[in-house]
Amino acid sequence: MENLNFVQNVLIFLGLNAVGLLSLNVKNHGKYISFGATLIAAITFFAMLFSQNIFTLSELFSLEGNKILLLKIVSILNVFMILINGYHSLEKVKNSILMSYMFMGGVFLLGANDLMTFYVALETIALVGYALVATSDLENSREAAVKYLIQGAVISGIFLLGVAFYLGATNGLSLVGATVVNQEFYAIALGIFILTACFKLGAFPFHAWIADVYSNVTNGNLATNFFISKIIIGFKFITLLQLLLLECDPHFQDILIRIVQVIAVMSAFYGNIMALVQGQFKRIIAYSSVAHTGYMLMMICLNPDEGYEKQLIAYLVVYSLTATGIVLILNQFAELNNKKDGKEILRAGFYRNKGLAVMLVIFVLSLAGIPLTSGFAMKYMLFTNYFREGFTIEAVSIFISTIIGFAYYIRFVSDLFTEDESKMALPAIKTRFSESLVHVIILVSIFTFGIAPSLFLGLK
């Protein structure tokens, strides 16, 4: 009965989105029908998640515990994104449908208990991701999409190689309860999975796509990338690798953990240093995300624990929300600069729209980890865990890298308050209702997570 309910809902979700897709061709009212169908699908699916605590289809797929919690969060964000995209523009309605397919890919990725389901779900997310970049209609969107696609395709191929090694190591593709018969193959497979995770999350040295993609996608599409792609892929890969590493031979386990540590620390330093020398603000955020991936990636080295899973969810959600908020505001500033991100777009921002500037300051300070904001609470929690598990040198190294982070985050604040006559003469920046709504939601989340992180997700 439980399984049937889930299958029904998935079919309804896909069906409604198919209707939405087809309706795009209907003249005049097509976009309204599409919007309605997509929204109903998203809301129905969201409601379904509250009906049960566990969804099992077969050995290949199950959703339970923290996965359901994560899905609820992403699901509500999905509904919000559809609402914010609205029904006025055909382009945005189309993006909402694409987003829904990405979301469904995320659902299957999260519940995947075998590598085939995992791979198909991952590719679904990736394909929609390429499409979202390509359809962003900014100056270099297509170039960025092609780069992303080619690099993604190579990584997919490598991932399949890892799947083959895994098959050889365990005589199956199941991710749960597999018996390792060949430790060498198993270690190689895990190494490849770590590499894939690094690419998908944008860790050094597999980050080449990230700056282009970030600076060449529209707000909505970037938010989708954050909310669905980064949150779900990050969570799934990290928790999965934690589990898989347990079965690894101690010698290989040490090597793999060392590799993860090196990548994490390098990402933190590289991301922060590169962000420091960027001219465009969106690229700064892109490289800062490389650094944040480094902070987060270290979690692979921790033992599987339900508490850590919740912390990871909190970190991913808070980071994604804040980064999206920043990009959203940057785009608002860029609109008066012929939609181009530039070195000086934030100059005198405080005098052109005080509310927007203050929001941006708070968002940026949160990413920098200033107390009373969610960024600080998450950083405090994450690093305390690393110390607790004995990764002192790695944690201290990453801490030191965050000092560099201050230098570029504070540039945002400095620019906003700089009095620049030419910029002050520009018209005041107007904010639409939907944009204000997003800002307020992010602001509330920053302070509630910052002051009372344990209120949500049972963080301890």
Next chain:
Amino acid sequence: MDQLFLVKFLIPLFWAIGFMFTPERNEKSIKLYALIGSIVTLAYSIKMFIDLPDTSVLTTLFKFDMPLFFNISYTFAMDGLSGLLLLLNAFLMLVVVVATWEIKTDKLRLYYFLIFTLTWAVSGSLLSTSLYGFYVFWEVMLIPLFILVGVFGGENRRYASFKFFMMTAAGSILMLASLCYMSAIAFKMNGSYDLNYEVVRALNLRYDGLMSPQSLVFWSFTIAFFLKVPVFPFHSWLPDAHVEAPTAGSIILAGILLKLGVYGFLRFVIPLFPEAVEANRDFVLFLGATGVIYGALTAWVQKDIKKLVAFSSISHMGYIIMGVFSQNPFAMKGAIFQMIAHGISTPGLFIGVHYLYTRRHTKKLDQFGGIAAVMPRFAILFFIITAGSMAVPMTCGFVGEFMIIMGTYEVNKVAAILAATGIILSPIYLLKMYHLTALGELKHEENKSLKDLSLLEATPMIVLSVLTIVFGLYPKAVMALFDGTINFFVNKG
């Protein structure tokens, strides 16, 4: 526990938020609102101090558990030391409001908002006895000062504010790393991340050399506080920040913010990491002595008055660090007294520079000279404050420096003798400053028409001059307030 504490504590913050609702174009009402706010803040600070039952022990004012923030408990407490600095903080805010009453800016609300937020954050740091709470306010105070310098500062304000922020934030990150480390150990021991005094002591961090846990934690805190004080060679942000900061920024920075670094040593480092303090005592004493000499010599060659005062701060703060680390009760008492004395004299000097700058729009020493003839009131008040800063007997500056040198001599003779050279050097550069501004002939035509101080302008300088003399003649008035606290620091908690 004071049930109304939270309301009183949050007054400056609420007042700061209130500036958003003041009429933008009505300058007078904004200034009046600021004046009332600063008087209210000073009044409740005095009341809190008077209500303190015993200044020698930390009295808990308010404690609350934060089950929603990793189960950490939060304690606000006060003793003679924190109470005295709290008073200084509130007093300096009032001084800032009065001294910069004539400020001309179209961003007046932002200006006062930043000053009030800064004062609130400083109060929070002074009253927090849990390490976490201290850190929160320590970090929060960086932002308003950064914006204050960055928006209202001089020509190179961007550079100066950036440098100040980066250097102090770098220190903060080191401190945060130690907090996370200790939290992790505390969690293993008690199942809680809480880091209050008792918990940190119970951690019993091992000390057996430079790389031992206590030593590493000690150095991370010490570097953070060295950067704030600032102690030579961590001082490079201070002259830039002072030169570029608006007068309000300079007053608050020199008057109270620098003291927070010393306060951090007294409140946390000395009681919590005693073996590391003992092991590194001589090294820090020599750093302090070097700072005294370096600051004095560099001040001597300055051509910009504000820069000269900034370097004199580095020299004076060197004494204070020596007094604190000497672990000698006499020197330590002198160090705390010197914190107050420096908090009176240096803001006074900055106010003097502000009045000169608003009249002549320059801070270059060679642009002045002989102004005592046209600004006698200014010349007298500026002299008294300068005398206080150069530690002339019977002024507040003398008492602290004398006690520090005497006390340190018992612990480390060489460091004390080196620091004593500062007593010779400080009159050299400060008298040079005074001579080049107030004495001699009126060389520049523009100076002949300078207006003397109005009563409003003179008020803060009069108050500071009176305090300079009163505390110099009767230092016991101040020392009695923190006398008992000394045992706590000397006996390492």
